[in-house]
Amino acid sequence: MAADPRFHPSAGPLTLGQLAAAAGIALPAGVEGRLFTSVATLQSAGPDDVSFLEGRRWLPSLRESRAGAVVLAEANAHAVPEGAVALVSPAPVLAFARIATLLHPPAVASGAIHPMAVVGKGAVIGEGCEIGPYAVVEAGAVLGPRCIVGPHAHIGPNCVFGADCRILSHVTATHCIAGDRVTLNPGARIGSEGFGFATARTGEHVTVPQLGRVLLGDDVEVGANSCIDRGSGNDTVIGSGTRLDDQVMIGHNVRTGRGCVLVAQAGISGSTVLGDFVVVAAQAGISGHLNIGSRARVGAKSGVINDVPEGMDVFGFPAIPAREGLRVAAAMRKLGRSKAAARMPETKSD
């Protein structure tokens, strides 16, 4: 089955020639004119669908697939069943992404401002913007052209968004300046008060006013229910092309470079700085005031409490170089299997 047209209408049919061109794929002769309407998995694709081989473990599915065309690496092209076109690419995922985007392009702003939206005094709504029911764009906010503002989205006073942004339903964005093509998924909270206070001798916690902003670069994407707190004095900065999954938490004054990837439920504490293309896997945490070098990668569930040099993979809690971390895990597992270890005397070795 191709994508459900109730939710994902097709822009097709498109010719295989059009699709291959978008993906930089050379076609065998005589197939350019074949028509395709959607994409689908190997198991569910039909002759009008382009499919995709994710890895060698799916070769059996490939052999039995009814797909009209399949994107894959050259090494696997031999397994494409008769009648299907092999779309050979050195970067199959990327090529498939381009083809799928052509057949199912992202929604385009309709240009309609719903009568049940509130637009505050002096707010500037760019040409072609779509604003959904019950959205609130407060006074002085600026939206670039062709932005989509979903139902119930709340854009605070004087916020700025560039062109082609998507601010989806139930988003709160305050104290925030964003570039072009920024996507905020449902329930994301941008610009909330950071967790800053001083504790008096009486035990009373006194708020330190959080007087910074959130700056989002171009092409930033923020997952559902993720939070990016505004800076306390400096700004919180998310570099261009950085992507946050759902339920990620970014503390005040954090700065990320370009193209970072923060997977679900990860958290970055206040004032930590990430270089470019840093990857933080799911449920990992990074302490405050650290420097994480460009292209460093933090393993899932890890807890980073020291700076990480450029390009290093770390793992565990406290996070250590991944090779050592994996050895720790292996040794720990052995401890679990060794009755002697479990019986190890507690004080004798003192």
Add this chain to the structure above:
Amino acid sequence: MAADPRFHPSAGPLTLGQLAAAAGIALPAGVEGRLFTSVATLQSAGPDDVSFLEGRRWLPSLRESRAGAVVLAEANAHAVPEGAVALVSPAPVLAFARIATLLHPPAVASGAIHPMAVVGKGAVIGEGCEIGPYAVVEAGAVLGPRCIVGPHAHIGPNCVFGADCRILSHVTATHCIAGDRVTLNPGARIGSEGFGFATARTGEHVTVPQLGRVLLGDDVEVGANSCIDRGSGNDTVIGSGTRLDDQVMIGHNVRTGRGCVLVAQAGISGSTVLGDFVVVAAQAGISGHLNIGSRARVGAKSGVINDVPEGMDVFGFPAIPAREGLRVAAAMRKLGRSKAAARMPETKSD
């Protein structure tokens, strides 16, 4: 004190006969006509309240309770104070649940559609539905009879919900098809874009369109601020009777069986498959593309990186069989107590 009637109005008074029948409890003679209005803890119950003994540690509270009746296991019935009725059940929690539900039934759809709700073109609202202020039901969506849609809830185009669903305040549900009696608690996000992209050589992340759906079985419950992303091509599927606590994250293409239980802040990465009645405890994480067998249980904070066979309990990170995992924990603790271990030479054993 019984339940606060401002928040939990009573459907009572009901007779003990009615309550006992609902719970499958045999009554001693002569008490069927006693009237009860609410339920309460042992410490706060009065003569009009049914109470409940959760375990033997609460026996002292039982002896001093002023409750009119107490649900408990037979072994503890001897401790019920004079004047109170012992409601003996082989499954006391279940019996208490049935009694409490009779006295405090869940809210029923009022049948009113608030004038400040937006219902899109072609949407079908089932008989008796209640739709709250500022709710948005988009074009083509279908709600079965007696659904409750809370304030500000957002139901996307063409979504389908069965009968008696509760879609509470601030929910976003898009790209989603749900069965009967589904409950989405406040702020739940169903059908958001999964975290799918390909990275070009330039470092640019290119979105892989997420063209699947979310399918929710009957009786699924989703906690506050939890997220279930839609599939990338296949669907994300939550089996009937599965319950998610608050702040749970379900990645794209995950499939769960029937009756699974996912406790607060747990996360399941993309394309992992859970069998029936799997339990994932709080803050646990499961990597992508794994198979977790039916009735397996994953301990709190564990990180699962391998398949788990049916019925196995696992624990730790990386998660291992729970028995071994507990030995690891014991051995680790001993390492902490042993000065020698802390002094263990780093390189000598090479």
Add this chain to the structure above:
Amino acid sequence: MAADPRFHPSAGPLTLGQLAAAAGIALPAGVEGRLFTSVATLQSAGPDDVSFLEGRRWLPSLRESRAGAVVLAEANAHAVPEGAVALVSPAPVLAFARIATLLHPPAVASGAIHPMAVVGKGAVIGEGCEIGPYAVVEAGAVLGPRCIVGPHAHIGPNCVFGADCRILSHVTATHCIAGDRVTLNPGARIGSEGFGFATARTGEHVTVPQLGRVLLGDDVEVGANSCIDRGSGNDTVIGSGTRLDDQVMIGHNVRTGRGCVLVAQAGISGSTVLGDFVVVAAQAGISGHLNIGSRARVGAKSGVINDVPEGMDVFGFPAIPAREGLRVAAAMRKLGRSKAAARMPETKSD
């Protein structure tokens, strides 16, 4: 650069005399009349800004700062550059918080009820309250004077809030009674159904009605997208002055004392009791039905499965006294470095 006036307007200029008085700081002669408009970091401050030295590592920035005045400890006063006034305080963070609050006071309720807000029958709105667009205050709810209710906030039937509360955008608050000066940040969920059910032999999960409330003391602050479930029978209670960061999860029947601090993504399972001034660091979890003594501290990512005595620091999973926990971490790290450990025979020692 001082705080961006688009987002953080200044109440100044104020004299240094006014500011110093608020912070309990003694001034050198002749500077009381100097005027200040904002606060800023050492690097970005100009002559109209008060700045702040957070610790000795920033002394080089202090020496080059153009700030007009700097709050700091006496020991560092020598490094204040010529022309800047040293504002010496024994509690510099606290003093700076008071000065910043004077220059950038929190928003005050405007007294306006937006025409696009829904206020239910019998709801009582205190004098001077501000209610934003699309907010819903249901029947019978009570708001004290000068509360701010943000856009799309949802206050359930019969909820009670004291004076000067801030219930920001997209909050859901139901089944809840709150004191004065309570702040609920965007997307917080107060009073949702707790995760309570009994499982029948068939595997069916049967809801145990959640018939309690949430009680919030004075000065409680709840971070963005955090969740506090209502009690199952008893109440969930958050003590006065307690602060929750973003994405914190509090299960049903939890009780915290005064002034607790729960950092981002921490979770407390049902029925656990925290004393006063307990600190739970980021991503930590505490099992249910435990007692955590006053002034205990739980380290980041720790998992607490036993009671913690008053004043104890614990760390790790399972959490143990922090000193031991750190030794475990050190020993584990060494295991990772030792090839012998990784080769340790699995069964021989049996």
